[in-house]
Amino acid sequence: MVEIHLNTVFTKEKMDKILGNFVAGGGGNIDVSWKVTLDEAVIAQGSITQYGYSPIRGGGRSGLAIGSFSAEKGNEYTLDIVTKNKSIDWNQADPYIEVGLHPAKLEGYLVLQIFGLLIVSALGIVLMVMTLIFFVAKRYKKHGSDPGYFNYVGAERKNRKISK
DSSP states (O other), X not given: OEEEEESSOOOHHHHHHHHEETTTTEEOSEEEEEEXXXXXXEEEEEEHHHHOOEEEEETTEEEEEEEOXXXXXXXXXXXXXXXXXXXXXXXXXXXXXXXXXXXXXXXHHHHHHHHHHHHHHHHHHHHHHHXXXXXXXXXXXXXXXXXXXXXXXXXXXXXXXXXX
């Protein structure tokens, strides 16, 4: 995910002017277009006017999510961003770029980890039950179906005297 964040956060009215008011349906005074290249070939591109915008506000951060692209480990990508500034406030906000893993991917990895943990736990329980069944069956095979065997063994242990 490609995001532009602002180091300086202004009043809500001024931020609406810069970033736009997503709820009211109005774009801000900034037009951002971007493209990602790999070995001179464009692999992804977009713009706020083409695809809309997604303002980021909260947790002490403000900015715009301007798009996303798929990347592979080991490749070097070039990100070009062009802004058409309609407001001097944009430069005063001291913008910077962040490229990171899309939150949906993180949620997907978390789901996979939880699912894996559940499978490992279920297999552990099944293994414990199978081990218990194995030992009970082994003992049953050795002593037959004598229903009093377990009671006899218990009584024998209770009546056993300890000799010195």
